[in-house]
Amino acid sequence: MKELKLMKGNEAIAEAAIRAGADAYFGYPITPQSEILEYLMAEKPHERTGMVVLQAESEVAAINMVYGGAACGRKVLTSSSSPGISLKQEGLSYIAGSELPCVVVNVVRGGPGLGTIQPAQSDYFQAVKGGGHGDYRLIVLAPQSVQEMADFVDLGFELAFKYRNPVMILTDGALGQMMEKVWLQEQKPRMKTFPEWATTGKTPDRERNVITSLDLDSAEQEKFNLKLQEKYRKLEAEEVRFEHTETEDAEYLLVAYGTSARICQKSVRLAREKGIKAGLLRPVTLFPFPKKPLMELAGKVKGILTVEMSTGQMVEDVRLAVECKVQVEHYGRMGGIIPTPEEIVDALGNNFLK
Amino acid sequence: MAENTGIKDIVKDENLVYQKTSVLTDNVMHYCPGCGHGTAHRLIAEVIEDMDIQSDTLGVTPVGCAVLMYNYLDIDMQEAAHGRAPAVATAIKRLMPDKYVFTYQGDGDLAAIGTAETIHACNRGENIAIFFINNGIYGMTGGQMAPTTLSGMKSSTSPYGRDVQMMGNPMKMTELVAQLPGTWYVTRQTVHTPASVRKAKKAIRQAFENQKLKKGLSLVEIVSNCNSGWKMSPVEANKWMAENMFPFYPPGDIKLEGKLVVKE
Ligand SMILES: Cc1ncc(C[n+]2csc(CCOP(=O)(O)OP(=O)(O)O)c2C)c(N)n1
Ligand code: SF4
Numbered sequence: 001m002k003e004l005k006l007m008k009g010n011e012a013i014a015e016a017a018i019r020a021g022a023d024a025y026f027g028y029p030i031t032p033q034s035e036i037l038e039y040l041m042a043e044k045p046h047e048r049t050g051m052v053v054l055q056a057e058s059e060v061a062a063i064n065m066v067y068g069g070a071a072c073g074r075k076v077l078t079s080s081s082s083p084g085i086s087l088k089q090e091g092l093s094y095i096a097g098s099e100l101p102c103v104v105v106n107v108v109r110g111g112p113g114l115g116t117i118q119p120a121q122s123d124y125f126q127a128v129k130g131g132g133h134g135d136y137r138l139i140v141l142a143p144q145s146v147q148e149m150a151d152f153v154d155l156g157f158e159l160a161f162k163y164r165n166p167v168m169i170l171t172d173g174a175l176g177q178m179m180e181k182v183w184l185q186e187q188k189p190r191m192k193t194f195p196e197w198a199t200t201g202k203t204p205d206r207e208r209n210v211i212t213s214l215d216l217d218s219a220e221q222e223k224f225n226l227k228l229q230e231k232y233r234k235l236e237a238e239e240v241r242f243e244h245t246e247t248e249d250a251e252y253l254l255v256a257y258g259t260s261a262r263i264c265q266k267s268v269r270l271a272r273e274k275g276i277k278a279g280l281l282r283p284v285t286l287f288p289f290p291k292k293p294l295m296e297l298a299g300k301v302k303g304i305l306t307v308e309m310s311t312g313q314m315v316e317d318v319r320l321a322v323e324c325k326v327q328v329e330h331y332g333r334m335g336g337i338i339p340t341p342e343e344i345v346d347a348l349g350n351n352f353l354k
Numbered sequence: 355m356a357e358n359t360g361i362k363d364i365v366k367d368e369n370l371v372y373q374k375t376s377v378l379t380d381n382v383m384h385y386c387p388g389c390g391h392g393t394a395h396r397l398i399a400e401v402i403e404d405m406d407i408q409s410d411t412l413g414v415t416p417v418g419c420a421v422l423m424y425n426y427l428d429i430d431m432q433e434a435a436h437g438r439a440p441a442v443a444t445a446i447k448r449l450m451p452d453k454y455v456f457t458y459q460g461d462g463d464l465a466a467i468g469t470a471e472t473i474h475a476c477n478r479g480e481n482i483a484i485f486f487i488n489n490g491i492y493g494m495t496g497g498q499m500a501p502t503t504l505s506g507m508k509s510s511t512s513p514y515g516r517d518v519q520m521m522g523n524p525m526k527m528t529e530l531v532a533q534l535p536g537t538w539y540v541t542r543q544t545v546h547t548p549a550s551v552r553k554a555k556k557a558i559r560q561a562f563e564n565q566k567l568k569k570g571l572s573l574v575e576i577v578s579n580c581n582s583g584w585k586m587s588p589v590e591a592n593k594w595m596a597e598n599m600f601p602f603y604p605p606g607d608i609k610l611e612g613k614l615v616v617k618e
Contacts, residue, residue, distance in 0.1 A: 024449055052448045056441065057474035064438035064471070068414070068445030071432045076445070094435050199430035199446075201409045201453055210424045212415075212433035 003184045009149040009175040010035035012182045013079065013105055016150035018045045020157055021188035023074035024052040026065035028084060031117040032173035033107035036079045049190055059084040063091030063104075070100035071211040073198025075157050075191065079105035081173070082123050083114065085131075092166055093132030096228075097213030101160030103153060104138075105169045107176040110336040118336020119173035119259060124313035127170045128287040135225055137232050139167040139239070140286040142257040146180035154185065159239065161195070163231060170286060172309065174259045174338060232288075241284035242293055246272070250279025252348055253297055255318050256307040257283050259338065264307055266341035271348060278348060286314070291321040298322035303352040307344055308332045327352070375403040381425045388588020390578030391419055393545040394487060395426050397555045398456070401562055402429065411454040411562075412446055414439040418460035419493040437468020440475035443482045454565050456483040461502040462492040465527040469501075472531065479536030479570035483561035486528065486573060489580035490599060497583030501525040504602055509583070524602065528575040532609040538570035540609035544577050546592045550605070569612065577603045 007015065014036045017025060025045075027037045037055060045051035052069075056062035062078050069076035080088060085106045095102055106127065110120035127140045139159050141152045149171060156167040194200055202208045215221045243261075246268050247253065256264040261282040271278035281297060283290050298304065304326055306315040312330035319328045331347035333339045377399035385391045402411050408429055415423040417436035424431035434442040439457035447455045464472050464486050475482070491509055492498040499509040499516060504524050506515040516524070532540040539561060543554035554576060561572035577599050581591035607615050 061441040064441035065445035068442035069449050074449050202430045203409050209430045
């Protein structure tokens with residue numbers, strides 16, 4: 001049964017994982033996402049669906065547990081926040097290199113280092129450019145509401161299994177801690193059959209299954225890398241997700257995701273009240289990045305301003321996408337400071353209307 | 355002997371005393387001649403065959419010389435990042451509690467980069483088996499010092515011998531995890547003589563049998579040689595091992611049925 005609840009973003013993710021029929025969650029506490037593990041422990045999903053929940057000794061162990069479970073063809077997820085995600089990069093590289101599905105939630109906080117527990121978007125590079133060693137990509141989904149926090153868990157698993165690729169839900173401390181109404185989907189049953197590649201025990205009717213990212217033969221290793229790139233191209237062709245706000249007649253375009261995009265919606269209204277024809281493009285998938293719609297809009301607008309809670313990371317992808325067709329600037333706050341709608345309108349004016 | 359005598363003329367059904375187990379593939383192992391890894395692999399494969407659990411066994415391989423173990427055992431296997439095998443095996447066992455799950459790890463893997471994963475899997479009492487090959491050195495990367503390298507022992511990164519003042523003491527990982535309540539069976543074995551091979555096989559079998567009891571974790575250390583890393587012939591290496599490794603790493607049971615073995 002679908003259910004309407006008032007929940008924190010972190011709790012919504014946890015409940016959505018149970019309802020998505022996840023087989024296991026492995027995690028380690030870190031603010032601002034500890035409610036995910038806390039909720040799962042309190043909710044006893046083992047009794048509800050048989051889902052395994054385990055607090056690992058570290059993020060390193062947690063992501064390697066995800067790797068082990070994913071190799072068995074199971075729906076496995078983990079969550080963490082920035083410093084913890086840095087520790088998970090080794091495991092993520094192995095998971096990508098072994099072509100395994102999983103969902104990883106990053107509730108970003110300000111860095112670098114121990115930084116702050118307040119929200120930020122400064123892990124964009126790490127999320128969309130690979131993050132660990134080797135040429136690989138994660139599928140990156142960026143929710144802007146508690147509803148999307150919940151919805152993207154199920155979508156994440158769907159994409160992860162379809163492409164045999166790790167999926168990251170890139171969100172931040174504001175969305176993780178924010179309470180909103182959320183429609184929760186019906187409980188899905190857990191999978192009963194597993195992909196043919198999974199290590200579930202070699203039966204006499206098939207060859208042994210081996211999950212590895214090792215190939216000492218350079219020619220084979222290159223072939224494998226080319227195959228991965230092929231997959232990423234397919235993702236770019238088929239899985240780009242984005243949203244427009246007031247872009248039909250826009251003269252100036254804001255580009256923002258997640259919390260920043262939510263704030264930019266207000267900025268668009270404020271700008272229009274002042275007579276500035278602003279619009280917003282919100283990438284929902286950060287990889288694959290919505291290059292085409294950006295290119296189309298670049299031909300129509302006089303300037304683009306990216307708004308990110310970082311020193312300017314996504315702005316590089318926007319510039320690459322529009323290929324110098326139009327001026328692209330960046331406005332951002334850091335250290336856990338969330339920009340106000342007014343600041344953003346001012347930044348638009350300062351960059352393009354002086 | 356006639357000129358065209360082949361192996362088939364010598365090995366006949368009536369005089370066959372030993373055969374390769376069907377759980378080993380036909381691939382030629384890459385290990386240096388005389389290395390203990392090959393023997394340890396064979397014993398694990400034989401136990402899986404003897405217990406008839408090929409479909410129910412899942413192995414996790416290390417980073418180290420045994421990284422390619424999955425080429426030799428005809429079972430489903432997963433290759434783990436350096437040191438992380440116990441975490442990987444934890445998840446596999448939690449999701450498939452009725453399967454037999456083992457890790458196979460060298461001392462660099464288990465006692466250096468993977469210390470945390472090893473100790474915590476042991477402490478949680480994960481119902482898995484850990485096979486720990488202790489050759490006192492990093493074999494795969496060319497003979498560097500390991501946590502298990504003996505005091506005074508030469509390696510490529512302790513070329514004048516391990517100076518414990520500077521480099522720390524050799525670590526008895528097996529004794530260490532035996533102290534943890536989660537471990538059920540902890541033993542140290544060797545594979546350098548026919549008698550020790552038979553004992554090691556019994557220990558490996560015990561580790562698999564223990565999984566049926568769901569009592570906790572079994573860790574079987576096998577003190578082995580690395581003739582390449584030690585820069586010795588296989589015969590010299592085994593002699594050196596018995597004289598130098600066994601006094602510090604004495605073979606024998608350390609914990610049985612969850613209780614430390616008391617030695618007089
Ligand atoms: C993260 C990481 N660090 C270092 C290495 C390099 N490396 C490969 S094998 C190895 C040592 C393995 O030694 P051991 O576990 O004792 O196994 P042996 O080769 O002796 O059987 C090292 C350091 C690696 N692959 N990954
Ligand atoms: S390097 Fe050492 S451990 Fe590795 S195969 Fe050769 S003898 Fe064995």
